[in-house]
Amino acid sequence: MEERDLTTDVWRIDAEEFPADAPLAERARFLLRYAILAPSSHNSQPWEFVVEDGRIEIHAVEERWLEAADPDNRELYVSLGCAVENLCIAAEQFGFDFEIAYHDDAVPVVVMLRPDSDTSSHRPPDLFAQITDRSTNHQLFRDESLGDSVRDELRDCVLEDDVTLELIDDSERKGSIAALQAEADRLQMDHPDYREELGYWMGIGALGDSWLKARIGQAVVTHLDIGDREAKKNSKLIQSTPVVGVLTTNSDDPSARVKTGRVFERAALIMSSNGGAVHPMSQILERPEMREDLASVLDGDGELPQQLFRLGYPQEEQGHTPRWPLEKFLVE
Ligand SMILES: Cc1cc2nc3c(=O)[nH]c(=O)nc-3n(C[C@H](O)[C@H](O)[C@H](O)COP(=O)(O)O)c2cc1C
Structure with missing residues (x-):
């Protein structure tokens, strides 16, 4: 396929x-x-x-x-x-x-x-x-905090052992995370392999762009120095978001990560049912040394951050990104 x-x-x-x-x-x-x-x-x-x-x-x-x-x-x-x-x-x-x-x-x-x-x-x-x-919201959220009932729903949805969800909404800690994000963006965008890989997925249209936009996006990501631009954009997204969520675990094996994914998707669906959305931002966690910096900003029980994401209410409705049909994923 x-x-x-x-x-x-x-x-x-x-x-x-x-x-x-x-x-x-x-x-x-x-x-x-x-x-x-x-x-x-x-x-x-x-x-x-x-x-x-x-x-x-x-x-x-x-x-x-x-x-x-x-x-x-x-x-x-x-x-x-x-x-x-x-x-x-x-x-x-x-x-x-x-x-x-x-x-x-x-x-x-x-x-x-x-x-x-x-x-x-x-x-x-x-x-x-x-x-x-x-759908994921990659854009700015409205300037609107999450209500208590949504926060309760989010906290109550963590059913897996060893997974903890921390919700961060104070400007100081959001500022620290935004600074880490900016640094991570610059470091990641400095790597030709990282840019080429991202460019490949953009270029095939996986991120939901039209054919032309996908090809232009691929060329820009692969060949231009856009580290600073990404850093500024993403740091603003974090500073202005109502809440940053971080899922942590104590173990770091595949099971802990699969369980993290289950809780993350549940949280995304809860936000969606409340008219909101989430936006994972992975670059900090893609840098092993920065994962520790992020952990030091948290005060939850889990030691190892596994997934960081913004939560809020999108300014505009988001379209769906494509998928391959189910047949591609079924094996004998
Ligand atoms: C583990 C994980 C990491 C992700 N990291 C990022 C990220 O760093 N930046 C981003 O903009 N989106 C990130 N996403 C969102 C994906 O880009 C998105 O899920 C995908 O394009 C499919 O679109 P949809 O969620 O709207 O269906 C991540 C999603 C997952 C599950």
Whole structure:
């Protein structure tokens, strides 16, 4: 499957088409149509699924791993976790109970579906509808704080052991994080491999740009010195955002990162259900030495920051980025 197969058609899923009487594997594949709408770093969609009856293995795909941006695989496994979360929410919606096994090897996650469950969901019911509505907001947020009830929903959604969410809204700490972001942007944009990799994903249209804009974007990122420009833009985005969220863990293995991804996607869907959005910003965490600097700004329980993101209410509605069709991700 080629870059031209990237499509936004995948966002139009008719839940009425769920094949309720079909074999378990076919029902599982229907649920995976929701999984692939998950966010991923550079929209690289680094997942693959092996379905056998109600058993779904979720694999990380080396071919779509961001070697330059993500040498330690953090974003890879966080992205997988986002897809796992969508899968689980869809499973609950269509009446499945499920069990998840996390591993720190070649098959990091296995989801076992059990049909005909009458257990009620422990998540707010409207999160399912948000799977097809959510999008990342890369632009400024409105100057509007998050209300107490949204903050409570966000705090309550952290169900995984070893994952902590810290919400930061004081200007001093936002200023410190903005300064780290600016430094990280300059350092990352100084690396030809990083720029080339980002340019590749932009150029194939993965970030949702038109053909022409994608090609111009690729040329600019790959060949021009835009470190300062990115630093200024992103530092302003952080300083002006109502809230910065940071998810931390104490362990640093694939399981901890997959769990981080699940919580991150849940938070994104909660924001979406409240008319808001999130925006992950990864450059600080892509620099091992700066990860420690970020940790020193936090006062939560977790020692290792795994995902940093802005939260707020977008000034303008965002369109959907494309995905490859599900068939690309199904392996025997
Ligand atoms: C682990 C992870 C890291 C990400 N890092 C960044 C980032 O550093 N900057 C950014 O603008 N978007 C980042 N994103 C957002 C992706 O670009 C976005 O999810 C992808 O383009 C798909 O678009 P959508 O979320 O609107 O569906 C990240 C997403 C994930 C899951």
